[in-house]
Amino acid sequence: MSHSFRLAGGIALAALFANGCPGKDAVGREASATQAATGASASGSGAAAQSSSGAGTGGASTSGPAASSASAGGGGAMLCAPSSDAPCYSGPKGTEGVGSCKAGKKICDAMGQSYGPCQGETLPVDEDCGTAADEDCDGFGYCVVQVSAGFGHTCAVTSNGALYCWGDNAYGKLGDMSMSAKSTPTKVAGAGWTAVSAGFSHTCALQSSSLWCWGYNAQGQLGDGTNSGKTAPVQVQGGWGMVSAGAQHTCATKSLACWGENTDGRLGDGTTTAHNSPTVAMLTGETAVAAGANHTCATHSAGKLSCWGFNFDGQLGIGTNTQQLLPSLVNGINWSSVSTTAWHTCGTRNDGTLYCWGRNDQGQLGDGSTSKKSGPTMTAAGGNDWSAVAAGNHHTCALKADGSLWCWGNGGEIGDGTTDQRLTPTAAATTLKYSAVTSGSQHSCAIANGPAPATKGSLWCWGANGGGQLGDGTTTDRLTPVRVSGF
DSSP states (O other): OOEEEEOOOOOOHHHHTTTSSSSOOHHHHHHHHHHHHHTOOOOOOHHHHHHHHOSSSSOOOOOSHHHHHHTTTSTTOOSSOTTOEEEOEEETTEEESOSSOOSOEEEBOTTSSOBOOOOSOOOOOOOOTTSSSOTTOSSOSSOEEEEEEOSSEEEEEETTSOEEEEEOOGGGTTOSSSOOOEEEEEEOSOSOOOEEEEOSSEEEEEETTEEEEEEOOTTSTTOSSSOOOEEEEEEESSOOSOEEEOSSEEEETTTTEEEEOOTTSTTOSSSOOOEEEEEEOSOOSOOEEEEOSSEEEEEEGGGEEEEEEOOTTSTTOSSSOOOEEEEEEOSOSOEEEEEEOSSEEEEEETTSOEEEEEOOTTSTTOSSSOOOEEEEEEOTTOOSOEEEEEEOSSEEEEEETTOOEEEEESTTSSSSSSOOOEEEEEEOSOSOOEEEEEEOSSEEEEEEOOSSSSOTTOEEEEEOOTTSTTOSSSOOOEEEEEEOTTO
16 A cells, blocks of 8 residues: 655456467558558558557457458458568567567468468567557557555556556445456556556546546545545546545645545644545645555655654654654655655655665564664665665565665565565565566555566566455465566
8 A cells, every 4th residue: 555656757368368469450561561562452450459449458359360361351352472471579478470580480371361370489579658569479568657556456557548456346446336356457447547546445546637536435535525435436626746545545736635534634734634525735845745544745845755644653754753733844855755654654865865764563664673763764775776665564665776676574575485574675586677666555566667578568566465466367475576467
């Protein structure tokens, strides 16, 4: 249920991938070039079918040579010139009809209806996140561009503006109009999604500046002026820049406002009164906000960081354990990001240093001890090459500038292949590089950024999986990162 912000800024998969890469327009493009010489014409490429059905778990298109041949005028019209050859590429999920691979060829059959299979070579081609074509042949034509891990569930936005959620679905927090858990990504209705934040039992997401929330609402955390739960997105009035869903409250920027539970002053309005619609917090110049379980933090003008709300474990980072009803400055300057969870907080500074504070019973502060801290404490690893941090309930994960992934804290949530507790940053068991990381209550996820093939924009998760929050089609806990199905 952590939230990390850095300033800047019904078909089984086995069936879907059974006949090579789904949803391709590449063979269609190749066919049209060949048919120009033979007088035949082709239409209806696979990419259009994929785009219209949505990315990932939408309907499978009948793309490839057979589909293109059927649409090429019928009556034996040729897809390709007999005996002509074409470059081929084989990826993790099938074969593609075009590419720059010259190590092997596939040959057009005597009837001009289809190409033979590739020879099995692998070409390191990066995904083009802006098109439906599956350039790296991993079975998914769009990239994951943003992800948020919550309490037993996960949500992600793809580069074509689609939104998917999976995992535990208590109170309808997956937004699919049901309360049934899902172990693979399930599409949320709507298009043009730009960001998502998964909380404890509710979720919020943005369509540009329009904000929508769904799930549990007893404390008014959906911000729609009611206390009635919703299993599908409901709009929050106003225009918004970013959003963060906590345990039972929500905050968003563009004149910082919060709503929901306020027992410990987590809304930052100087009271302990709950609100079921946006209430302006007493802070100006905010640049990012992170809502934890019972407290909230925000970066604001001139690199300052302020926190407010519950403070029993020192999670506000102000040197005391006294709750604060109004934003209070955290020691230090030039803060570039902040991540909050139930009992601890972490942040990075512009110089690439990383600090954590609050509860530390599992070593989640990464300073080599299990003693809680009421002020920013540098991780034992030190260094000035940290680029992002994500705080989970009893663990923390972070990225370095080179894209390497590091975690520490509670065993089984580190991603290092063990169940050992780690008191200092420990490298995850992966050879991939990552561009973003998020941590939930007992699991984490990260967006890969290479090396090719089949990794750019792909999504990987690890840790607890009892609700299916890792998205791999199982409810089996994972000690190392596993790829989310379809992503």
